[in-house]
Amino acid sequence: MKPIGRIVANEKIRFNKRIYMFIFFLSISAILWLLQKLNHEYTDYLQYPVTITHLPENRIIAPNSNLEVNLKVNALGYHLLRYKMFSYYNPIQLPFERYRYKNGRYFIVLSALQNQIVTQLSSDLNLLGVSPDTLFFELTSVKTKFVPVILETNIVFEKQHMQAGKAVVKPDSVKITGSASVIDTITMAKTQKIELNNVSENIQQTIHISSIEGLFINPVKVDVFIPVDKFTEARIKIPITIINIPQNYEVLLSPKEVTVICNVPVKKFFKLKPEHFRVVCDFNDMIGNSMEKIRVSTERSPDFVGRIQVEPRYVDFIIIRH
Numbered sequence: 001m002k003p004i005g006r007i008v009a010n011e012k013i014r015f016n017k018r019i020y021m022f023i024f025f026l027s028i029s030a031i032l033w034l035l036q037k038l039n040h041e042y043t044d045y046l047q048y049p050v051t052i053t054h055l056p057e058n059r060i061i062a063p064n065s066n067l068e069v070n071l072k073v074n075a076l077g078y079h080l081l082r083y084k085m086f087s088y089y090n091p092i093q094l095p096f097e098r099y100r101y102k103n104g105r106y107f108i109v110l111s112a113l114q115n116q117i118v119t120q121l122s123s124d125l126n127l128l129g130v131s132p133d134t135l136f137f138e139l140t141s142v143k144t145k146f147v148p149v150i151l152e153t154n155i156v157f158e159k160q161h162m163q164a165g166k167a168v169v170k171p172d173s174v175k176i177t178g179s180a181s182v183i184d185t186i187t188m189a190k191t192q193k194i195e196l197n198n199v200s201e202n203i204q205q206t207i208h209i210s211s212i213e214g215l216f217i218n219p220v221k222v223d224v225f226i227p228v229d230k231f232t233e234a235r236i237k238i239p240i241t242i243i244n245i246p247q248n249y250e251v252l253l254s255p256k257e258v259t260v261i262c263n264v265p266v267k268k269f270f271k272l273k274p275e276h277f278r279v280v281c282d283f284n285d286m287i288g289n290s291m292e293k294i295r296v297s298t299e300r301s302p303d304f305v306g307r308i309q310v311e312p313r314y315v316d317f318i319i320i321r322h
């Protein structure tokens with residue numbers, strides 16, 4: 001006689017098999033039904049972008065112009081599904097020569113260009129109508145200017161390694177072209193972010209400039225060089241400079257100098273000099289300061305050092321008026 005537990009386990013296995021078989025045949029039936037439905041013709045709307053060609057010299061479409069049309073089409077379900085899922089659209093190109101002008105706005109009557117639109121559609125689609133009937137747009141002047149390239153990075157260095165100097169970007173500026181109203185708001189062009197881990201050698205890459213909507217950028221890529229080296233800790237004594245001190249005033253500090261602690265590339269350790277740094281205390285921060293201590297700030301440091309610390313961070317002061 002078989003144990004009850006074994007009998008229950010066998011029945012469970014047979015039940016699970018029946019469930020899987022049911023799901024399998026249900027899925028096959030659903031797929032066959034969908035394929036059958038997709039083989040029928042349907043009518044639907046597809047949204048297409050529009051490009052206006054042959055614009056006047058030094059003129060472009062204003063960014064606030066909505067250049068999109070809805071096309072009423074008839075097609076097999078297979079083709080409509082493909083267009084809907086993958087946005088498989090090439091822009092409809094319309095010639096500027098067909099424009100009209102009224103009340104300060106340009107417009108093109110799309111119903112008059114329906115035959116031209118048909119020639120740009122796939123043979124899979126049968127065009128039934130276009131909306132809106134009229135496409136309005138505005139023109140604006142083209143402007144060009146150069147902006148600096150800002151390098152975007154997220155770099156994790158290997159232990160005891162650091163960036164050993166300023167990153168070099170060539171070219172360090174790019175030309176942007178577009179609507180004057182947009183150009184005037186742009187002050188920089190950022191690169192795509194460089195993301196690296198465990199870096200122990202110099203970085204040399206060609207990086208794309210991040211696109212800016214409505215603008216053309218030239219060049220679209222820049223060469224980047226970032227020096228990397230092993231580092232050691234350096235300690236150097238720097239005298240404190242008092243800034244914004246008015247005439248007839250004198251400030252006594254204790255101590256008069258601080259120790260700057262920083263990481264420096266091994267190869268540049270002996271090139272590090274006190275004159276590379278400038279540490280300051282601001283007289284304006286002393287006025288009304290009841291603590292009689294003032295914060296020391298690093299105003300200048302070389303680009304090849306990192307993790308700068310100042311000791312002590314605060315110093316005592318006495319103001320003397322002559």
